[in-house]
Amino acid sequence: MTLADRHIPPAPDALFDAEEARRARMKRIEGVAKWLLPVLVLALGVLAWDRVVVWNDIPHYILPGPGLVLQTLVKDWAILFDALLVTLQITLMALAVAVIGGVGLAVLFTQSRWAEMSFYPYAVILQVTPVVSIAPLIFIYVDNRLAGLLLCAWIVAFFPILANTTLGLKSADHNLTDLMRIYRATRWQRLRYLQLPSALPYFLGGLRIAGGLSLIGAVVAEYVAGTGGIGSGLAFRILEAGYRLNIPRMFAALLLIALTGVVIFAGLSFLSHMLLRKWHESALKRET
Amino acid sequence: MTDPRPILPPGQRPLVLEMQGVDKSFNGAVVALRKMNLAVHEGDFISLLGPSGCGKSTALRLISGLMPPTAGRIVWNGAVQAGDLGVVFQEPTLMPWATVAQNVWLPFRLRGQSFASVRDRIAGALALVGLENFHNAYPRELSGGMKMRVSIARALVTNPRLILMDEPFAALDEITRQKLNNDLLALKAKIGCTVIFVTHSVFESVFLSDRVVVMAARPGRVIRELAVPAPYPRDMIFRTSPEYAALCRDASDALVEAIGVAA
Incomplete structure (x- = not known):
């Protein structure tokens, strides 16, 4: 045994002090609370809803209890699921067209200042005019109902993608832009190797907003367009159930729409995380 | 890597590029650079040293072709192709x-x-x-x-035939900076590259270069060229030598003159 051995502190816990232990504990608790609290709030809310209905003897054509809504969801599943597929189809198609249109216009705008000056104001006007007020006109002039629905949803959804992607394409690092010039990159190379990757985080931010908006656009368009042609979506089912005072079915359809929105948002957030996790600050976990 | 370029003694090295009476002004009024002459030969390590606003970065942008001179010429010896010029900016400028x-x-x-x-x-x-x-x-x-x-x-x-470095180590801590300075010289000894190095550090410029070009501001211009005759490789011994100290004092005096003239 050498002299040095005797001086080694006996407690290995010295590196992990009370302060650190407390912080680790807090982190664990927070991790659980993040899931537990919303679930708890939901459970309490549903319970309160149920009690209010039961205690006050509220008739189901005014406010159905949560149990009845779930029952209806199961009982009417065939109708509602078909409607969900229709709405989902329009939403996803509108989102796809919004991505193509938004990114396409953004690229055009950054490549040509003239194009930007000419068309950007009209993109803004389309965005700020409420879709409910344009939709009736669209269905007068567009015969194909699917095309009309798509157009409505697209008008609502494309702008955040256009605005964000344009900003992203213009935010490429100035020194890297200079470097591209020094290496005599073509315009296309600069777009492909520098501007598009720089714009990716911005685009993905716009995409998450557009995902929710295309669902809203699809629902609003359905309200205006009514039935016919391609079958009925969830929004039409809600209208129809309202006319028949079938309030439980209204709630069930509403539940499905809300769930669809949440799933779309979660899916796009996941996509964004997967694409950025290797390099972008937003996907970084801070180590402290 | 391709073969290293042989480093010939000064006087026998072929010309890479020459700035001939180069002027640069902005908006027709602000004179960023006036009558700059600079001959760069193969294997040179030239530092442009000066206070901010003396046009040293402007000189680099002119050489890299990012903007044209207002008057004068920048003449390359032979045709220039993409890849004949390497650039290092103050930030690493990497694609994340x-x-x-x-x-x-x-x-x-x-x-x-x-x-x-x-x-x-x-x-x-x-x-x-x-x-x-x-x-x-x-x-x-x-x-x-x-x-x-x-x-x-x-x-x-x-x-590349020429590497431009625009205050590449200015944002780094002193210890990292010294290490990179040493490594840069080792690199130069290995591959014999030609470098124009912009800096506002007297010590860095003298340690690295065989020629220090001192510049003054308003208008940006060259006021002095100092030769640093110490042979490469240079190391800690050179860094602590009286010769190095004397050269640094010379460069400092020139820089004080530059700032004095500007004020």
């Missing part, structure tokens, strides 16, 4: 979405060369800057000094 190796690939990629076809040259350049084990790392995983090394590897991977 690309790995280290992909970043170094960029100059080749822009010429349409596949990664596989230049894999050896990329590996060679990264080995030269001591990053042979970081090919697949992303820039955010690297320290500031390591990012700068990637930037240097990218600048020299095409074996």
Whole structure:
């Protein structure tokens, strides 16, 4: 045994002090609370809803209890699921067209200042005019109902993608832009190797907003367009159930729409995380 | 990497580029650079030293062709191709979405060369800057000094005729900066590159270069050229030698004169 051995502190816990232990504990608790609290709030809310209905003897054509809504969801599943597929189809198609249109216009705008000056104001006007007020006109002039629905949803959804992607394409690092010039990159190379990757985080931010908006656009368009042609979506089912005072079915359809929105948002957030996790600050976990 | 360029003694080195009476003004009023003459020969390590606003960065932008001179000429010896010029900026200026190796690939990629076809040259350049084990790392995983090394590897991977460095180490801490200075000289000894190095550090300029060009501001112009005759390789012994101290004093005096003239 050498002299040095005797001086080694006996407690290995010295590196992990009370302060650190407390912080680790807090982190664990927070991790659980993040899931537990919303679930708890939901459970309490549903319970309160149920009690209010039961205690006050509220008739189901005014406010159905949560149990009845779930029952209806199961009982009417065939109708509602078909409607969900229709709405989902329009939403996803509108989102796809919004991505193509938004990114396409953004690229055009950054490549040509003239194009930007000419068309950007009209993109803004389309965005700020409420879709409910344009939709009736669209269905007068567009015969194909699917095309009309798509157009409505697209008008609502494309702008955040256009605005964000344009900003992203213009935010490429100035020194890297200079470097591209020094290496005599073509315009296309600069777009492909520098501007598009720089714009990716911005685009993905716009995409998450557009995902929710295309669902809203699809629902609003359905309200205006009514039935016919391609079958009925969830929004039409809600209208129809309202006319028949079938309030439980209204709630069930509403539940499905809300769930669809949440799933779309979660899916796009996941996509964004997967694409950025290797390099972008937003996907970084801070180590402290 | 391709073969190192042999370093001939001064006087026998072929000319790379010459600035002949170059003027640059902005908006017709602000004179950023006045009548600048500079001859760059193969194997030169030239520092442009001066206070901010003396036009040293403007000179680099003119040489790199990012903007044209208002008057005068910048003449290259022979035709210039993309890849004849390597540039290192004050920031590492890496693409954060690309790995280290992909970043170094960029100059080749822009010429349409596949990664596989230049894999050896990329590996060679990264080995030269001591990053042979970081090919697949992303820039955010690297320290500031390591990012700068990637930037240097990218600048020299095409074996350029001239490398421009615009205060590359200014944002680094002193210890990292000294290490990179030493490594840069070792690199120069190995591959014999030609460098124009912009800095506002007297010590850095004297340690690195064989010629220090002192510039003054308003209008930006060259006021003095100092030769640093000490032979390469230079090391800690040179850094602490009386010769180095004397040269630094000379450069300092010139710089004081530059600032004095400007004020």
